[in-house]
Amino acid sequence: MTEEQQKKIDEAIERLKAKQQSVEEEQPVNKPHEEQGVPGMGGSAPKAKEHHSGTEAARSRINEEFAADDNPFSHIKHVIGVVSGKGGVGKSFVTAAMANMMAKKGYRVAIMDADITGPSIPKMYDVHGPAMGNENGTFPETARNGVEIMSINLLLQDEEAPVIWRGPVIAGTVKQFWTDVLWGEIDYMFVDMPPGTGDVPLTVFQSLPIDGIVIVTSPQDLVKLIVKKAYNMAGMMNVPVIGLVENYSYMTCPDCGKKLSVFGESKVDEVAEELEIPVLGKLPINPEFAEKVDWGVCYEIDLPELEEGAKILEQL
Ligand SMILES: Nc1ncnc2c1ncn2[C@@H]1O[C@H](COP(=O)(O)OP(=O)(O)O)[C@@H](O)[C@H]1O
Numbered sequence: 001m002t003e004e005q006q007k008k009i010d011e012a013i014e015r016l017k018a019k020q021q022s023v024e025e026e027q028p029v030n031k032p033h034e035e036q037g038v039p040g041m042g043g044s045a046p047k048a049k050e051h052h053s054g055t056e057a058a059r060s061r062i063n064e065e066f067a068a069d070d071n072p073f074s075h076i077k078h079v080i081g082v083v084s085g086k087g088g089v090g091k092s093f094v095t096a097a098m099a100n101m102m103a104k105k106g107y108r109v110a111i112m113d114a115d116i117t118g119p120s121i122p123k124m125y126d127v128h129g130p131a132m133g134n135e136n137g138t139f140p141e142t143a144r145n146g147v148e149i150m151s152i153n154l155l156l157q158d159e160e161a162p163v164i165w166r167g168p169v170i171a172g173t174v175k176q177f178w179t180d181v182l183w184g185e186i187d188y189m190f191v192d193m194p195p196g197t198g199d200v201p202l203t204v205f206q207s208l209p210i211d212g213i214v215i216v217t218s219p220q221d222l223v224k225l226i227v228k229k230a231y232n233m234a235g236m237m238n239v240p241v242i243g244l245v246e247n248y249s250y251m252t253c254p255d256c257g258k259k260l261s262v263f264g265e266s267k268v269d270e271v272a273e274e275l276e277i278p279v280l281g282k283l284p285i286n287p288e289f290a291e292k293v294d295w296g297v298c299y300e301i302d303l304p305e306l307e308e309g310a311k312i313l314e315q316l
């Protein structure tokens with residue numbers, strides 16, 4: 001090798017080293033940052049470059065600017081977002097019900113509680129923090145039916161303290177739930193999405209490889225308006241709508257077994273037909289459900305009404 005050649009090689013190596021360094025500097029892992037909400041949560045494992053999670057189609061929809069890095073210790077096959085037009089319609093209840101159904105079928109299931117300002121998943125499963133971690137990240141808590149859970153409630157000192165963070169911090173926290181949690185092998189992850197159709201859910205949509213969303217409504221909702229809003233938001237992000245779930249759909253009379261439409265007649269079929277999306281299930285109101293949720297044993301609730309929905313999820 002001539003001196004000239006050697007010099008060129010040395011130069012090339014120097015350039016490569018410099019480039020590598022700048023790449024490392026661009027990807028701080030544990031550095032506090034405006035958009036990283038939970039201090040001390042980040043693992044210091046090298047972030048995965050190759051794809052470990054999400055389907056090709058779902059990954060292709062992620063916006064580079066917002067993309068949450070994969071964790072090399074997570075392998076999540078399908079990600080399903082659960083949204084609703086307003087609070088109290090049972091978004092968390094439906095998230096848990098779908099998760100429990102898939103877990104019962106033998107799939108490995110996770111719930112990411114991305115409703116940072118109204119987290120309710122840990123209480124439904126009676127799981128508590130502080131979540132443990134190692135140098136690679138934070139472990140989810142495992143519910144008694146095997147569902148893996150991460151929620152802001154498992155990280156905050158005081159579970160009752162209200163979270164009053166601003167939007168970017170909330171979105172950053174959700175991204176941390178993706179990047180810094182050691183989810184392991186998961187077939188279906190359900191994301192209890194931040195409420196509404198504003199910036200925060202939009203950022204989450206663009207950060208994670210979401211296969212599709214499930215929209216939860218109730219008969220007293222302005223169903224058409226709410227469904228269309230969520231439908232349009234998903235459309236903007238190119239995220240498919242998997243289907244609608246109507247909660248509080250009816251109540252079964254304890255005396256004669258007749259189905260009573262407590263909150264008015266269902267309009268969900270009409271809207272579903274118009275938008276050409278399936279109805280995944282119509283769930284009854286049952287005071288027993290609310291009790292089981294309160295007692296932290298939500299996985300004891302049987303909802304055969306969601307069987308159709310499960311079949312659709314299995315085809316994703
Ligand atoms: N079908 C149902 N029957 C009885 N109680 C329900 C039903 N769906 C939800 N609930 C209860 O209603 C309350 C609100 O539901 P939740 O899922 O927390 O709403 P959201 O997440 O939309 O704010 C919870 O206490 C839950 O247990």
Ligand SMILES: [Mg+2]
Nearest residue numbers: 091092115120
């Ligand atoms: Mg909720």
Ligand SMILES: [Zn+2]
Nearest residue numbers: 253255256258
């Ligand atoms: Zn009756």
